[in-house]
Amino acid sequence: MTSSYGLRGRAVVVTGATRGIGLASARAFAEAGALVCVSARDADQVRRVAGELGGVGLAGNVGDPSHARALTDLCLETFGRLDVLVNNAATNQPFGPLMDADPEVWREAFTVNVEAPLRLVQYAWRGWMREHGGAVVTVCTEGAGHVGPGVGAYGTGKAALLHLTQQLAGELGPGVRVNSVSPGLVRTEMARFVWEPGESEIAAGLPLGRIGEPQDVARAVLWLCSDEAEWVTGADLLVDGGTRVRAARTRDAYHLPGA
Numbered sequence: 001m002t003s004s005y006g007l008r009g010r011a012v013v014v015t016g017a018t019r020g021i022g023l024a025s026a027r028a029f030a031e032a033g034a035l036v037c038v039s040a041r042d043a044d045q046v047r048r049v050a051g052e053l054g055g056v057g058l059a060g061n062v063g064d065p066s067h068a069r070a071l072t073d074l075c076l077e078t079f080g081r082l083d084v085l086v087n088n089a090a091t092n093q094p095f096g097p098l099m100d101a102d103p104e105v106w107r108e109a110f111t112v113n114v115e116a117p118l119r120l121v122q123y124a125w126r127g128w129m130r131e132h133g134g135a136v137v138t139v140c141t142e143g144a145g146h147v148g149p150g151v152g153a154y155g156t157g158k159a160a161l162l163h164l165t166q167q168l169a170g171e172l173g174p175g176v177r178v179n180s181v182s183p184g185l186v187r188t189e190m191a192r193f194v195w196e197p198g199e200s201e202i203a204a205g206l207p208l209g210r211i212g213e214p215q216d217v218a219r220a221v222l223w224l225c226s227d228e229a230e231w232v233t234g235a236d237l238l239v240d241g242g243t244r245v246r247a248a249r250t251r252d253a254y255h256l257p258g259a
C-alpha cells in the first residue's frame with residue numbers, strides 16, 4: 001500500500017484488529033515491514049488475522065486489565081520491543097437516549113473506550129516506551145465534538161478519549177508522540193446501521209463525494225506513527241471526507257443561484 005515509512009522491524013500493537021479500521025491498520029503496518037501484535041474478542045478471528053499478517057495475536061476484551069497487560073507482554077516477549085500502540089477497539093453501546101442508559105452498560109463502555117486506552121499506554125510506557133520512545137495513536141471520531149441522536153454515551157467517551165490523548169501527548173514527550181485520528185463515516189460493521197440505509201444520500205452531501213473506507217483511516221494512522229510525523233504530537237487528524245466542513249455546501253440557506 002505504501003512505503004515502509006521507517007516502520008520496518010518496529011513492533012506494533014493494534015487493538016480491535018480483526019475487521020474494519022483496526023484490520024486495515026494492522027495490514028498497513030505489516031505491509032510496511034512492521035511486526036504486528038493484534039487483539040479482539042473472537043479467538044478464531046484473532047488467529048486468522050495474526051496468521052495472515054505473520055504476527056501474533058491474543059483474544060480478549062480490551063476492557064479487561066489482565067488482557068491489556070497480557071497483550072503488551074506478548075508483544076514484548078515475542079518481538080523484544082513495543083514501538084507503536086494503536087488504541088482502536090471501541091463500543092458504540094449503550095445506544096439511545098441518555099435517560100434510558102443502563103449505568104452498568106455505560107460504565108462498561110467507558111472501561112473499553114477510555115480506561116483501556118490509558119491502561120495500554122501505561123503498560124507500553126513502563127515496558128518499552130519510557131526508555132526507548134514510541135508512538136501512540138487513538139481512534140476517536142469526527143463526531144466527538146458534536147451532539148447527536150442516540151450517541152450520547154459514545155460521544156462522551158470519545159470526547160474524553162480525545163482529551164486523554166492530548167493530555168498524554170503533553171506528558172510523554174519528547175520520547176513518545178501521542179496523536180489521534182478522527183474518522184467520519186467509514187464502511188465497517190460498527191457503522192453499518194448508518195451507511196447501509198443512507199450511503200448515497202450521505203455521500204452526496206460530503207465535499208469528497210463518498211463515505212470512508214477503512215484504508216483511508218489506516219493510511220493516516222500509519223503516517224502518524226511513522227518518522228515522517230516526528231514533529232507531530234497532540235494532533236487530532238480528521239479523516240472524514242469533508243464531513244466537518246459540509247455545511248458550506250448548503251446553498252439554499254443563502255438563496256444562492258443554483259440552489
Ligand SMILES: NC(=O)c1ccc[n+]([C@@H]2O[C@H](COP(=O)([O-])OP(=O)(O)OC[C@H]3O[C@@H](n4cnc5c(N)ncnc54)[C@H](OP(=O)(O)O)[C@@H]3O)[C@@H](O)[C@H]2O)c1
Nearest residue numbers: 016018020021040041042061062090141185186188190191
Ligand atoms: N466506522 C465508523 O464510521 C467510525 C467512525 C468514527 C470512529 N470510528 C472508530 O473506529 C474504531 C474502529 O471501529 P470500526 O468501525 O472499524 O469497528 P468494527 O469494524 O466493528 O471493528 C471493531 C473491532 O474491535 C474489536 N472489538 C470490539 N470491542 C472490543 C473489545 N471490547 N475488546 C477487544 N476488541 C474489541 C472487534 O472484534 P471482536 O468483536 O471480536 O472483539 C473488531 O476487531 C472505533 O474506535 C470506532 O469508534 C469508527
